[in-house]
Each structure stands twice: as structure tokens, then as C-alpha cells.
Amino acid sequence: xxxxxxxxxxxxxxxxxxxxxxxxxxxxxxSKILESSNNFILIxxxxxxxxxxxxxPILSKVNFREEGIQVLYISPLIAxxxxxxxxxxxxxxxxxxxxxxxxxxxxxxxxxxxxKQPNGIVLITPESLEAMFINKxxxxxxxxxxxxxxxxxxxxxxxxxxxxxxxxxxxxxxxKENNNLFSVVGLSATMSEENSFRExxxxxxxxxxxxxxxxxxPKNINVLFRFFKNEKEELSLELxxxxxxxxxxxxxxxxxxxxxxxxxVAVKLKKISEKVKGHLNYFSHHSSxxxxxxxxxxxxxxxxxxxxxxxxxxxxxLGIDIGTVDDVIQIDATNSIASLIQRVGRSGRKEGKxxxxxxxATNEWSLLQSVAxxxxxxxxxxxxxxKNVKPYDIFIHQxxxxxxxxxxxxxxxxxxxxxxxxxxxxxxxxxxxxxxxHLIKIxxxxxxxxxxxxxVEGEKVVNSRDFYSVFKTEENFKVINAGNTIGEIPFSPQxxxxxxxxxxxxxxxxxxxxxxxxxxxxxxxKDGKKPMFFGISATIHQKVREKMMEVLYNQxxxxxxxxxxxxEIETLQKDFSVFKIQDLRTNRMxxxxxxxxxxxxxxxxxxxxxxxxxxNVSNVKNILEESSSSFDIELSxxxxxxxxxxxxxxxxxxxxxxxxxxxxxxxxxxxxxWGKYLPNKYQVExxxxxxxxxxxxxxxxxxxxxxxxx
DNA sequence: GACCTGCTGCGGATTG
Numbered sequence: 228x229x230x231x232x233x234x235x236x237x238x239x240x241x242x243x244x245x246x247x248x249x250x251x252x253x254x255x256x257x258s259k260i261l262e263s264s265n266n267f268i269l270i271x272x273x274x275x276x277x278x279x280x281x282x283x284p285i286l287s288k289v290n291f292r293e294e295g296i297q298v299l300y301i302s303p304l305i306a307x308x309x310x311x312x313x314x315x316x317x318x319x320x321x322x323x324x325x326x327x328x329x330x331x332x333x334x335x336x337x338x339x340x341x342x343k344q345p346n347g348i349v350l351i352t353p354e355s356l357e358a359m360f361i362n363k364x365x366x367x368x369x370x371x372x373x374x375x376x377x378x379x380x381x382x383x384x385x386x387x388x389x390x391x392x393x394x395x396x397x398x399x400x401x402x403k404e405n406n407n408l409f410s411v412v413g414l415s416a417t418m419s420e421e422n423s424f425r426e427x428x429x430x431x432x433x434x435x436x437x438x439x440x441x442x443x444x445p446k447n448i449n450v451l452f453r454f455f456k457n458e459k460e461e462l463s464l465e466l467x468x469x470x471x472x473x474x475x476x477x478x479x480x481x482x483x484x485x486x487x488x489x490x491x492v493a494v495k496l497k498k499i500s501e502k503v504k505g506h507l508n509y510f511s512h513h514s515s516x517x518x519x520x521x522x523x524x525x526x527x528x529x530x531x532x533x534x535x536x537x538x539x540x541x542x543x544x545l546g547i548d549i550g551t552v553d554d555v556i557q558i559d560a561t562n563s564i565a566s567l568i569q570r571v572g573r574s575g576r577k578e579g580k581x582x583x584x585x586x587x588a589t590n591e592w593s594l595l596q597s598v599a600x601x602x603x604x605x606x607x608x609x610x611x612x613x614k615n616v617k618p619y620d621i622f623i624h625q626x627x628x629x630x631x632x633x634x635x636x637x638x639x640x641x642x643x644x645x646x647x648x649x650x651x652x653x654x655x656x657x658x659x660x661x662x663x664x665h666l667i668k669i670x671x672x673x674x675x676x677x678x679x680x681x682x683v684e685g686e687k688v689v690n691s692r693d694f695y696s697v698f699k700t701e702e703n704f705k706v707i708n709a710g711n712t713i714g715e716i717p718f719s720p721q722x723x724x725x726x727x728x729x730x731x732x733x734x735x736x737x738x739x740x741x742x743x744x745x746x747x748x749x750x751x752x753k754d755g756k757k758p759m760f761f762g763i764s765a766t767i768h769q770k771v772r773e774k775m776m777e778v779l780y781n782q783x784x785x786x787x788x789x790x791x792x793x794x795e796i797e798t799l800q801k802d803f804s805v806f807k808i809q810d811l812r813t814n815r816m817x818x819x820x821x822x823x824x825x826x827x828x829x830x831x832x833x834x835x836x837x838x839x840x841x842x843n844v845s846n847v848k849n850i851l852e853e854s855s856s857s858f859d860i861e862l863s864x865x866x867x868x869x870x871x872x873x874x875x876x877x878x879x880x881x882x883x884x885x886x887x888x889x890x891x892x893x894x895x896x897x898x899x900x901w902g903k904y905l906p907n908k909y910q911v912e913x914x915x916x917x918x919x920x921x922x923x924x925x926x927x928x929x930x931x932x933x934x935x936x937x
Numbered sequence: 938g939a940c941c942t943g944c945t946g947c948g949g950a951t952t953g
Binding site: 330331352357361362363384388486487513542545562690691694695853854 | 946
């Protein structure tokens with residue numbers, strides 16, 4: 228039925244393709260988008276035709292003869308824009324419509340052409356849109372004042388993140404230029420249903436006008452757990468041999484959770500394959516591998532019929548098209564269910580084909596976490612997005628961006644614009660004023676009578692190429708062999724002449740390090756260590772940890788475990804049977820050993836961090852081990868209980884404690900690119916909201932009953 | 938033992 232609702236050029240396109248029926252999400256989206264101007268969020272698993280679900284009705288409905296850009300497509304990745312460009316061009320081949328790529332690597336002539344004659348569809352990144360607002364605000368009006376649709380791809384990657392707040396703010400600024408003409412269509416494979424999708428609805432700026440279209444059809448997945456205990460830092464030979472046997476005759480993605488380990492896996496599997504004369508299509512794909520090399524790997528996977536094996540990080544998690552993948556291998560647990568869903572989605576993209584997922588674990592805690600994630604996935608659980616109600620740091624960025632874009636703006640006008648921005652609607656007017664006056668005080672803004680302009684210190688920041696993004700990046704050294712760039716790695720003690728490193732699935736010897744130009748000259752060699760990469764630890768949701776605890780006390784028969792993983796789980800269960808747990812929700816275990824105590828919290832990363840802060844304030848010596856969600860404590864049982872019971876009274880004074888911590892450890896705020904320009908009390912708020920979790924810690928401390936082993 | 942994302946404008950050289 229929905230077919231007849233579409234315009235003739237689109238119907239012709241579908242007839243020519245020979246499509247016999249629509250996917251459920253397409254049927255739903257076509258009629259809904261055609262019959263109303265509501266915002267829609269389309270949620271449906273990977274490779275279920277979401278792009279078509281959005282664009283078939285939009286291309287039918289929009290009159291591209293009108294002046295101005297009609298449709299704006301926003302993507303988190305350049306690579307995705309390039310993929311989707313081809314797809315949307317194909318979809319609109321029976322229409323007379325211009326499609327323009329607009330990102331940092333896109334053709335400049337095409338951009339200029341568009342400004343001369345704004346029309347059609349534009350594919351853009353949030354940062355390019357930001358740059359347009361800052362440098363060419365008049366273009367924004369010219370290009371988008373007649374905009375009808377904004378399509379946001381992989382919208383889950385924005386919800387609950389700093390980059391998402393930036394995008395929400397930009398959309399809010401766009402609405403102002405456009406008199407709220409346009410509708411939003413968001414696309415996602417994963418989305419938490421908590422609070423009836425409140426966060427994603429707020430993201431569009433209009434909760435009531437935003438409707439969710441969801442296809443919950445599950446995907447058939449064959450899952451198998453395998454356990455190989457790692458005794459050393461490197462992966463065991465048994466694991467590698469098993470991995471090789473499992474993957475050698477297929478098209479495979481391996482996710483080993485880190486760049487260094489991805490290199491290790493790619494190099495070592497290739498070595499095994501060389502010995503037994505197997506295929507040599509072993510690659511690594513992560514942010515440190517040179518972009519051109521990465522593109523070659525993607526091209527190889529998509530266009531070659533040979534088998535391959537790519538060891539990668541989350542660079543291959545989102546929707547970049549790499550064709551058919553038979554198996555997905557996860558080495559040690561994913562940090563989130565959302566990530567697991569995206570990774571599983573990469574295999575068996577062909578209709579009706581089941582996906583193969585192998586979950587390898589190298590230690591007992593990772594195995595337990597992996598089992599917990601899998602069970603939660605089966606339950607349909609997805610972590611709710613992080614709530615950032617008052618994003619003061621992104622607020623600063625946007626205040627500078629608006630001021631720069633206006634080259635002189637009335638202070639009252641700036642305040643009003645920020646106050647009306649949906650991304651900052653919970654920040655109070657007094658707070659807005661206080662932060663703006665602070666920016667004036669530190670010379671980021673300069674007040675000229677009733678106008679403000681960018682101040683002397685602000686100019687240094689605003690005019691940098693780095694201003695357009697809200698996220699931080701590390702400084703890297705370029706790795707070069709005979710004039711070819713292989714990739715980039717962060718500086719580490721390992722980066723010295725004659726040391727060997729792994730990069731782009733090959734082994735290199737460092738010949739020369741140029742600290743001035745940040746370049747490393749290398750030549751190929753035979754043996755090497757994996758490079759050292761640094762990063763902040765991922766945050767695990769409390770639900771994952773609660774499920775881990777549940778597995779310890781649950782006698783279910785997990786038929787997806789192989790013998791060695793089952794052994795390992797049973798050993799853990801036996802170890803924890805010394806605690807007589809009555810209530811999984813409120814009981815937590817205190818292991819009393821000869822010398823010290825070990826307290827198992829089985830709760831989320833942010834809550835653990837907050838507990839650690841409170842323990843430190845109470846002068847309780849402790850070491851937090853995140854993987855097992857436990858604290859090692861050097862106290863007697865009675866001393867600890869006394870301190871523990873006093874913790875909740877410390878929470879009332881948490882601001883002062885965080886303030887003190889921040890004054891001695893300013894790097895604590897290192898995760899926030901703009902937080903350092905805030906007044907102190909707002910820095911404390913940023914930490915409270917993004918790094919710690921005060922509310923849930925309070926609840927946790929209050930409800931917990933400690934259970935001992937003796 | 939710890940992922941990822943993007944990037945203007947201008948001047949000057951080079952190429953068609």
C-alpha cells in the first residue's frame with residue numbers, strides 16, 4: 228500500500244530495482260513521513276534499509292525545484308557521508324536533484340557552486356556545520372532558510388555525548404534561521420527505551436512532535452564462548468591457534484578492544500597463515516592506521532571475493548559499508564550492550580543469513596562480563612544514554628561560537644539566544660550570566676558598552692583549527708616508511724631508535740625519531756612489540772555489573788558456553804558460594820582475608836569512582852580494581868564497617884570534597900576540552916555530572932547490606 | 938590494561 232503513496236519517479240526506481248516488498252521499518256516510515264511533518268526516529272537493526280526508509284518518502288514529498296537546500300543529512304563520520312552519497316544519488320536518479328558532500332575533505336568547487344545556487348540535498352558533519360555558523364553565518368541563512376528535512380544518521384552516537392549536545396545546539400540555532408520549518412528524521416540500530424525514549428525526543432528540540440518507529444524483529448545469532456586464560460601480557464598461543472582455525476576460511480572482523488592488541492592479533496594470525504600457506508589478507512583498522520591504508524582495507528573487504536580478517540577497534544562499529552562479513556569475533560568483553568549490538572550487526576548482513584558471534588575471554592572477570600552482556604542483550608536491555616542536564620562546558624563553546632559568528636553581539640541578545648537554545652534549557656539565566664561574566668573576566672569575551680566581541684585570549688582559541696570540535700585529541704607522531712605514511716602513534720617510552728613496533732598489521736624497526744616535526748622513520752623488520760596506546764577507561768553501566776553478580780548466584784544452564792568457559796564460571800561460582808546471599812539487589816560481599824579486605828560492589832564505573840572518592844576522604848587506603856568491581860582495603864572488618872556506615876554523611880558535603888580534589892589534581896577535568904575555562908564551582912558540577920554519579924552512589928550506599936565470608 | 942569522531946581561510950606554488 229505504501230508503494231502507491233510514493234511519487235512516480237520513486238515508484239519507477241523501485242520497479243527498476245525489482246524490489247517486491249518493503250521491510251517493516253520502510254512500510255512504517257513511508258506512510259508516516261508522507262502524511263505528517265512530525266519528527267521521526269527510525270529504530271531497526273543494521274542492514275534493514277533505514278536509509279531508504281527515510282529517503283524514499285522524503286524524496287517523494289519534497290519539491291526540489293524550490294530554492295535553497297531542501298534536505299540536510301548529518302553523519303558522525305566522513306566515511307559514512309561518502310558511502311551514503313552514492314546510495315542517495317542512486318535513490319534519486321529519476322529526479323533532478325543536486326546532492327553535495329560538505330565536509331573537511333570534500334571538493335571545494337562543489338561547495339562554492341552550492342553557495343552560488345543553494346538547492347537539493349547536502350551531506351554534512353556536525354563540525355562542518357559548526358564552521359559554517361562561525362565563519363559564514365550569512366551562508367547559513369542563504370542555504371538553510373527553506374530547509375524541509377534534517378536526517379541524522381547513527382543518531383544514537385550523538386545522544387548522551389558532548390558531540391550530541393553540540394549538534395543539538397546547532398540544530399536549535401538552525402531552527403531559528405529557518406523559522407521551525409524543518410522536520411527531523413533520526414536513524415539508529417540501537418536505542419534504550421528507558422523513559423519512553425525521552426532523551427532522543429528532547430534531542431530534536433520538540434518532545435511532543437517526535438514519534439518513534441521501531442522494528443524489534445530479532446536477528447538470529449549463533450553465539451559461542453571460548454576461554455583461554457592469559458598468563459602473560461600477550462595473547463596465548465592456544466587462543467591464537469584456535470582463532471586462526473575458526474577464521475581462516477571466512478570473511479571476519481575481530482574486535483580485540485584496543486589498538487595495540489588489534490595489531491598483535493593481525494600480525495600473529497598472519498604469521499600463522501604464512502606458515503601453513505593460508506591467505507595473507509590480514510589487516511588492522513583503527514584510528515592510528517593511516518587513513519588511506521584504512522580506505523584500502525575497506526575497499527578490499529567490500530570488493531574482493533577472497534576471504535579476509537580485519538582486527539579492528541570501534542572504527543568499524545558504525546555503518547561504513549564493508550560488504551559481507553561471515554563472523555564477528557570479540558576478544559574480551561565489550562564495554563556496553565550498545566557496542567555489542569553494533570558489532571554483531573556487522574555480520575550476516577545478507578537477508579536470512581544468521582550471524583556468527585564468537586566471544587573469546589582471556590580472564591575470568593572479562594568472561595563474566597561478557598556472559599552478562601550477552602544475557603542483557605538477549606533480554607533486550609540497552610544502556611540508557613548519559614544524562615547531561617547542564618552541559619556548562621559545551622555551553623562555553625557555543626557561547627564563543629555564537630559571538631564569533633556575529634562579530635559583535637548585544638550581551639542581552641547573546642543571553643537570550645543561549646537561554647532559548649534547547650541544548651541548554653535547564654541552565655538557569657543567573658548561571659548563564661555568571662559564566663558569561665567569567666568569560667569576560669578571563670578575556671575570552673570583551674565587553675564594549677552593551678556589545679560583546681571575542682576577547683584577546685578567546686581569539687587564540689576561536690581562531691584555531693581545533694575549535695570546531697568539542698572533543699579532545701591526543702598529539703601523535705607520524706610513522707613514515709620510505710616516504711609513505713603508515714599511521715600515527717602517540718609518543719611513549721617505547722618510541723626510541725632501534726626499537727620495534729607493530730602498525731598496520733606489519734612489524735617495523737624505528738630508524739629515526741624527529742621530535743620537532745613529530746615524525747618517526749621506520750623500516751620493515753621481523754619481530755616487534757605492540758605499540759603503547761593510552762586512553763581513559765571506559766565506563767561500565769551498573770546493570771552489567773548487577774548481571775555479573777546474578778550469574779555468580781544463578782544455577783542456569785548456559786548452553787552457549789564451551790567446556791573451558793563453563794569450568795571458569797563454575798570456579799567463580801564456587802569461590803563466591805562462601806557468601807550467603809539473600810537478596811541480589813541489596814547484598815554485597817566483603818571478603819575477609821588474612822591481611823586485608825576485598826569489597827565487591829558489583830556496580831557501575833561512575834558509582835565506583837564516587838565510592839573511591841568518599842573512601843579517600845575518610846582516609847581509607849584502597850585500591851579500586853574496575854574489572855572485578857572491587858576494592859582492596861587495608862583495614863580490619865570492624866574498622867571498615869564503621870567507615871562505610873559513615874560514608875553517606877560525607878555526601879552532603881560532596882562539592883567541597885570534589886573541589887579539594889580538583890585543586891590538587893587539575894588533570895581530573897582533562898576529559899573536558901572546554902571545562903577548564905569555567906568558574907571553579909561549575910567545574911565541580913561537570914565532574915559531578917560526567918565523571919562521578921552522586922545520586923546513584925547515595926542510593927547504593929543506603930541500600931547495601933554487607934555480607935561476609937566468615 | 939584503557940575506543941572513536943572532525944577541521945577555516947589564506948597565501949603561494951603548480952598545473953591544465
